[in-house]
Amino acid sequence: MLFWVLAALLTLAAALAVMRPFLRRKKSDRPGAAHDLAVYRDQLAELDQEVKRGLVSETDAAEARAEIGRRILRLSQSASDGVASESGGRLERIIAIAAILAVPALSWGLYSALGSPGLPSMPLQARLNGDPAHAPLEDLIARAEAYLADHPDDARGWETLAPVYARMGRFADAVAAYRRTIAIAGANSEREAGLGEAMVGQSGGIITAEAEAAFNRALAADESNPRARFFIGLARAQEGKRDASRAIWQDMMSGLPDDSPWKAAAAQAIAGLDGMAAQNPPVAAKNPSEEQLAAAQQMAPEERQxxxxxxxxxxxxxxxxxxxxPEGWSRLLRSYVVLGREDDAVRALERGLAALGPETAEGKSLSELAETLGISGAQVNK
Known part of the structure; x- marks a missing residue:
């Protein structure tokens, strides 16, 4: 109840602060019209007395009366304008005050009808202490992080959290979790392969020397590790060694069951190699010319893409x-733009905004990224 009282008082204070300028009456800067009119009448009376005494000729008196009359007319016109201006200003103030009061009234009314004012608050600690079966993924991760903050040497906890970070696109956290696991419990093939994959995600899909070293350590512990073998083949492909990568993937596929996801990934990668070879058929074996070397250097980034x-x-x-x-949508959008697949980038932006909400902070950030990448709102609305 205290919250609603404070909210009402703050709303009232804000409304009064905005209304204050409209509640003031504007002071007139002109002298009193009645006083000026009395002065002009006295001047006319004095002028008549001076004519009777012969001090002023009738001609001069007529000109003076005309001038005083013009002043009286201007005074009357000014007074009429002031009355109209005051009336118009009063109407404007009434409209402005009504509009200011309508904003909080309308807002509170809409919230009462569409919102959940009776929903009790649930602090983070209460959510963490709730039933894990009904908790969202973010709360489960928060629980794990809180537990590991108090038990930093729990290798099993870090090993469980690391792949979750990777699936969420939090690759830096995944790398740190894998490193922590290896530091506490020692290295094995799966931990090294997971560390290497997290590094690949962190580098945007490029097999760095550090990631390849992790995959090689995984293969040293278990030469049949499909994750490590797949990424080693990908490393050879990124170096332009298509035959070597094809051999690695084909040998890898021969030892995997049909339902293995790594077998499907290797088959898709080989298909990508075949498509690239069709677009860029090899030339006859001979010493390459300078032009061919330059062309090969230019093609290398495309091959990596x-x-x-x-x-x-x-x-x-x-x-x-x-x-x-949100991070995953950003990486997907950036990846499609780098690959030159603009239509896929537009569709990814549409799906991302539909999932995150175009008016949320994450949705707006994704839209801003799209603008910087050259994906305009007009393309999305086609």
Whole structure:
């Protein structure tokens, strides 16, 4: 109840502060009209006395009377304008005050009808102490983070939280969680492969030297680790070594069951290699000319962009399952623009705004990113 009393008082104070200028009466800067009129009448009477005494000729008196008459007319006109101005100003003040009072009244009325004023507040601690089965993912993560803050040496907790961070697109947190797990419990193939994948996500799909080192450590512990093998093949493809990457993926597929997601990822990556080879067929084996070397240098970034298509498709699929991921939508939008897939970028923006809400802070941030990337609102509304 105290909250509503304070809210009402603050609303009233704000309304009064805005209304204050309209409640003041404007003071007239002109002298009193009645006083001026009395002076002019006295001047006419004195003029008549001077004519009778012969001090002023009749001609001069007529001119003086005419001048005084003109002054009296101007005074009458000014008084009429002042009355009209005061009447108009009074009406404007009434309209302004009514509009100011209508804003809080309308707002409170709409909230009473559409909002939930009777809903009790639920502090963070109360949400954390609730039933985990009914808690949203963000609250579960907050619980885990609060627990790990008090138990920083719980390797199992960090190992559980790391892939969750990665699925949410919080790759820096995922990298930190994997590193913490390895520091406490030691390295194994799955932890090193997870660390490498989180690094790849953090670098926007590029296999860095640090990420490749993590994958190599994973393969040293278990040479059949499909995650590490897939990304090692992707690293070779990003270097332009298509045959090496194809061999890695084909060998990897031969040892995986048909329902393995890594087998499907490898098949999609090989298909991407075949499509790129069709667009850029190899030339006969001979010493390349300077022009061919320059062309190859120019094609290298395009090849790298082509090879991350599989990862972009994977991110797209994850966002279809879990669309409440602002960072994921930003990365997907940026990836499609980098790949030159403008239509897919427009559709991704539409889906992202529908999932996040165009008027939310996340939706507005996504729209601003789209503007900087050259995806205008007109394209989205086509």
């Amino acid at each position: 082509q090879m991350i298509k599989g990862m972009v498709a994977s991110l797209d699929a994850k966002l279809r399952q879990n669309p409440n991921d």
